[in-house]
Each structure stands twice: as structure tokens, then as C-alpha cells.
Amino acid sequence: MADSDESGSIDWNSEDDREIEEACVVASSSRPRTPEFEPSRAMEIPASGSSAFRIKDQFRKMGFPEAMVVKAIEGNEGRSEEEILDTLLTYSAIGNDNEAERQSRNEMEHSKDNTLIYLSGDDRYPEEKPDQDEIVAVLVEMGYSEDEVLVALQRCGAETPIDELADFIGAAQMVKESDALAAVNEFTQWHNVSSTTTYSRQHKSCNHIEKKRKLLVPIPKNDGREEDMDVMHLPNPMIGYGVPGEPYAISYRTLPEAARGPPYFYYENVALAPKGVWAKISRFLYEVQPEFVDSAYFCAANRKRGYIHNLPISNRFALKPLPPRTIHEALPSTKKWWPSWDKRTKFNCLQTCIGSAKLTERIRKELEKSDMEPPSLVVQQRVLDECRRWNLVWVGKNKVAPLEPDEMEFLLGFPRDHTRGVSRTDRYKALGNTFQVDTVAYHLSVLKDVYPEGMNVLSLFSGIGGAEVALHKVGVPLKNVLSIEISEINRRILRSWWEQTDQKGTLVELDDVQRVTNDILDKWARNFGGFDLIIGGSPCNNLSGSNRVSRDGLEGAHSSLFFDYFRILDHVRSTGGIYQ
DNA sequence: ACGATTATGAGAGGAACG
């Protein structure tokens, strides 16, 4: 979401509340030099101040993530360095288990979480699980799997008679190798919400007892090979718990006890992160399994992302009007020049860089030189490769061009000219880093009825305000928003939108997430009356495949800010999110 | 100093093949 490569800015002006502003000035920008770490010498750790920074840097040098260090220091106020180191090692073990710890953790997980999906749920939403339990139980008794039954219920409606549901399931089973059905199976397996081994293609078998037994048997997460432990399987098609227009959706899931809201949280990052990254993120975020969704199901561009959240997942609704889902519908003017041999209907992922003018010129030359209609297959292939790589569109005879910033805004679900007023380069950078609004709005839509009076939102890595725009479009009033975003340009864009849309609430903007301390959080929480939602996508710079230079994983210079997301989230949740 | 422009593959997953 956010850029993280801007530093030196010490702008802590809230521009709204001068009293609070003072509380936001936490430290001077010049951090003290860090001496070499001497483990033999124990010393007292003050809760704050310059030497706390020194200690923090020492531990960071030892390879601990900053958020972890901060958390350890804050939890050990006034204690010795060794005690803090102990705490750090404990955290580290949780985040980066060895084999024994993995084993025991898995056992704990399974005894705790492996319940049938319909047996649990969010008690705050009783309307989400009407008397379906009985229906499910009956159908399961008839030999159908929970997945099938729940899919049928979702598809046919809760009032559907049981025999009709059975018919539907039977029909579904007849669908040969249906992609969507297979996906649901894969998805549920992968999500570990139900462990029905496979969808039985045959009709009701008599082994429902066996099925039922299996349902209670946890799927071992590894079968002996340790590499499998950290591998997070991506669903195909990538529809998460469901997307608009697709018939199959999952409405129930089991959240780990520690993850339940409120306050709610919503975390986002690239789906195709290096191996093990999502497993680690999930371990930190209370073992909630990611929901992987491709925004291609919401707009005309691919955008494969993982979302970890503790929101309810039933009764989601999509924003209206539905955005165009194909290139031709989204950009009708390109149709005139679009050659028939370019079969693209979707854009690839919108990124922060665009194709060069030199490239489009090379393509023009290549096509003119070819002088065939259509060009030779070799030329076609070369041109198409570049068009796909750079998301080029046809704007003239033999002429392609990269997307304009306003076209990207449109595809990503933002209001027209949302990013107007800043340099073209900055617009591309900000847009390449943001949420796809319709996708996120679909997930957040369940909050509309829960918070009719509006929400207090803690928005991390806000960028150009994808979360805020999504909530606004969903119809959730924004009461108070504490937005943290490093880029001054992006903060300006968000504030501009805030004013243009005539928001009634209060927007407070801070810059550096690393310097948002518990005190600051508490202060604003008290001022607002607690946070209802903590939302944000941490930097993907070191996770994205597009990065050829520093794809260093979650511990990378920018992506390690995830640990600040966790630190802040964990603090807000530990206080219950409620202040008086 | 700032904005614009440009060149720069690895790595992972899936499809297609045998």
C-alpha cells in the first residue's frame, strides 16, 4: 500500500488537535549511534528515551525484527537486557519454529481449531446461522459432505426444502471435474475448515460414518518432509471465500479464539510472496488463514492478493455498479485499434512502472517491417509478450501505449482524478501500490449493518486511501480515522479526497508507522473512543516478484514493517480496542 | 533537486506433455 522509502520527514501535525499533537512528538529524528552489543553487561532498560532506541538498534543488529524488539522492550520495562533477550528468543521461536515447537504447536492447533465449520461461528451475528445447522446435519446424515451442503445452501437459499437441496448437490456432483467445484474442495481442504478428503463423484455413498469420522481427524500439516510446513497453497481459481457472480461460496469458517473481533482487522499483501512468508504472517496474525483473491473477479485487471482478516464472511455484497470486467468494456476506445490476434480480455497486475516509449516504438517498427496482415506468428508472439508484460493497449495503427493514470484509477475502483495534482511518476507509483477498491469493499461490506453509526478506523500504510474509499463506497460512515502513511504526497491525496467527499468525521494523519508508540495509540484511542477496525497492507517491496534487486522476503528493509502492523494491531487488540 | 525515462531476470506455479 505504502511507500516506505521516504524518510527524514518528521511531520507529526495532526492539523486537527493541537493538544494531541504534542503527544505525537516522541523522539528526535537523529537517533543515537549504536555501540557494539555486549551481552555480558546487563543494564537497565528505560521504557523510553534515547537509550531505548540504542537498545532497540542493538537487538535489531542481532537480526530481530524491529517490531519484535519494541514489543519485548515494552513488555520488560525496567528489566535487564538479558531478560529482554529471553523474551525476544521466545517471540522468535513462535515466529520461526524449530521442529519440536512446530510439532507441539500443530497438536495444539488441531485440538483447538479443527471443528466443523457450522458448529462454530461468530456469536455476535446470530442471523448468520439460522436453523441451517439442522438442515446440514440431516443432509450430512444422508451422506453428503458439509462442503456440498453449505454450497447448496448458499446457492439455493436457506429456505430451500431438503429434497431440493439434495437434488442440487446431486447435480453438482455430476458436474465432471468442474473447476469451481474442485476449487471449493481444494479451498476448503487448504483452509482446513473441513477435512472431507475429496468430493465423491459418485452419489451418496454409505460411508457417511466414515466421512464423519474423517471430519474429526485433523489433516496433518506435514507428512514428514519439513519443506511442506511453510508452504501455503494458493487456491485455483483464486476466489477466496467467494466472489460476486461465482456460484460457489463459503459462508462459514472457524476463527481461532484469539483472533475474534471486535476490534476487527484486515491485512493485505501480495499472494505470490516467497515461500514461507504467508505461513509466517499467518502465525503472527493469530493463526488466521489467508483468503487469497484475484481482483480479476472484480475488475478488468489481475491482482492476486492475500487477505488475513477476522471479518464475518456471510452476506457480503458487491459495490454497484459492477465495474467492467473486460478490457473492451473498461476501455472501449481501444477496441477500434485492437487486432484480432491479441486475445487479451484482462490486464495483468497493475504495477508501479510503465512501459517505455522506446518499447512502443520498437513494437511499431516491428509491425511495420513485418508488413503482413496479420503479422507472422513470431512477430505476434513477441509483440504480445511485451503487451502482456507492460499492460499495453492499442491506441492507433501498429501503436501501443501504457495505461494512463486515470485509467488505472478507474480499474482500481477509485473516483476519477483521485490522484490528480501530483507528478505522473508519483501517481503511477501510488496506484501500483494500492488496494483494488471493489475487492476490499466486498470483504468490508459485512460491516455496514454492524456499524450503522459509523466506525473508528486505524488505517496503516494508508497510501492513497484505498481502505477509506472502500468503506465510504460500502456505506460505512467514517467517524474517526487515524491514518498512518509515510509519503507526504499520498497523505495529501487522502486528505484531498476526505475534503472533496465532505466527510463528517475526523481524519488524523501520522507519517512513520515505526514511531507510533503505544502511548500515541492509547491517546488517540481514548480520544476516539476506541478503534473498531485496524486495516492496512504492509509494503510488498521485498516480496514482489517484480523486484529484481532486493526480494529479501518478510525481513527485507521495507516489508519488515509488517511487524509494526502486528505490533500495533496486537496492542490495540490487547486493550480490547475500547477506551473510556 | 526533481521528475521522467529506461534497462534490468529470478523465481514460483501451473499447464501440457510424455
Next chain:
DNA sequence: CGTTCCTCTCATAATCGT
């Protein structure tokens, strides 16, 4: 099954022009 081929990826850094 394994193997090969195919496709895609919220980017960085050097350089240029003003």
C-alpha cells in the same frame, strides 16, 4: 508420476533533462 514449457510478478537503480 516426472519433465518441459509457459506465464506472470503492489520494483530498483542508474541516468538524463530541465
